[in-house]
Amino acid sequence: EIIHELRVHQIELEMQNEELRNAQLALEEMRDKYIDLYDFSPVGYFTFTREALIKEVNLTGASLLGIERKKLINARFRRFVSPEGLEKWDRHLISVFEQGEEQSCDLQLMRDDRSVFYARIDSIRIVEKSGVPVIRTALSDITEYKRAEEKSRLLATVVTDSNDAITIQDFDGQITAWNRSAQLMYGYTEKEALQMNIRL
16 A cells, blocks of 8 residues: 555656646746847847946847947947947936936947947836846937938928929828928918818
């Protein structure tokens, strides 16, 4: 009878071990998925210490800066900030540490090869399980957006200052732009013209 109980107990232990193995495999699979999502996200992720050193960075973040990830650990992110953005970066970091709320800023950054790009930086302070506060930052390359914004500004200046009457309509015929020369030619102010639809 004792032998029988021992065998039953052994079977129960083997079943529990199997359940533990399966749970461990599931946890490892979830960890691997998280690592893949973290490393290959289209956004660069950084963790900064109170001393403004890079504690962690994903592969995308290292790629955006044009440098190997291992060379970034314990390095200063500040070295990748263009000279005119250094004060803005310092203020951003200090403000996030002090206030703890999510904050954003746009910066011009320099890759390791000294090429320049524009980045959107979104940061928040968190407290790790060890009780140490760190900053988690998401970094996105917004260079194309900045270029499009600049072209749009230039186009707006050309339209506004042109001696020719320029009007722009969308596909539905709604007027979306009206310069001073159009106002002189047609007699409608920009405010009045923007209420008009040429198809109605």
